[in-house]
Amino acid sequence: MLVATGAHDAAELLPGLRVPAFHPVTVTHHTADRPPLSEPALILAAGGRGPVAHTMVASEVDPSRTPPGRVLITSTVLGASAALPAAELDRAVRAQLAAVYGTSTAGWELLATHHDPYAVPAMPAPHDPRRPVRLLSGLYVCGDHRDSSTVQGALASGRRAARAVLSDFGAPPDAGSDTTAGNTGTNSVPAAAA
Ligand SMILES: Cc1cc2nc3c(=O)[nH]c(=O)nc-3n(C[C@H](O)[C@H](O)[C@H](O)COP(=O)(O)OP(=O)(O)OC[C@H]3O[C@@H](n4cnc5c(N)ncnc54)[C@H](O)[C@@H]3O)c2cc1C
Structure with a gap:
């Protein structure tokens, strides 16, 4: 077997x-009426200015996952911030993404938040x-x-x-x-x- x-x-x-012990991961999906970027790119956002580690305009990669007429922005949160309550995390993520993409995120809609407390096995030395x-x-x-x-x-x-x-x-x-x-x-x- x-x-x-x-x-x-x-x-x-x-x-x-x-x-093993595990690290949590939370993935947020926002929709917008226009793309904040015009090309497929994975943006590494780690740098202490917010909880997002990386983000991408997922609809540029896979339009089939996107609600009709909308743009899908998918972002990944690692570490302790991944365990924040959804509303609090959404506020922090939006603020960071506004800086990352250089556009207002106030009109974006939160489509879904997926939290996995057992996402990644920890690898302590x-x-x-x-x-x-x-x-x-x-x-x-x-x-x-x-x-x-x-x-x-x-x-x-x-x-x-x-x-x-x-x-x-x-x-x-x-x-x-x-x-x-x-x-x-x-x-x-x-x-x-x-
Ligand atoms: C949100 C998230 C983001 C991640 N991002 C990355 C990344 O960017 N890069 C990276 O390298 N890794 C990433 N990882 C980690 C990566 O996904 C895992 O390390 C990898 O999938 C582990 O593969 P696995 O085969 O060990 O287990 P899994 O992918 O969990 O597969 C195990 C499978 O076994 C099945 N199963 C369970 N019980 C039974 C049963 N009794 N009978 C039959 N089937 C069963 C499950 O349904 C599952 O399909 C991420 C993980 C998460 C959760």
């Missing part, structure tokens, strides 16, 4: 598996980015919580798990080889210590 879920679901399926993916022969686990807290980390852990499966099933050493992975993933530990 290969368990490829987030850390909480994995620990429910595999009791004893380590569950010393972080092990190669946690074992093979619990025992026939039982494997992968996901960002076994590697780095990114899509890339989740994919890398899945690659390590696949290699461990192939190895346990006696596949040739070069089966499923990938020169970008750089890890064998064949180490094993008891689930309770994982």
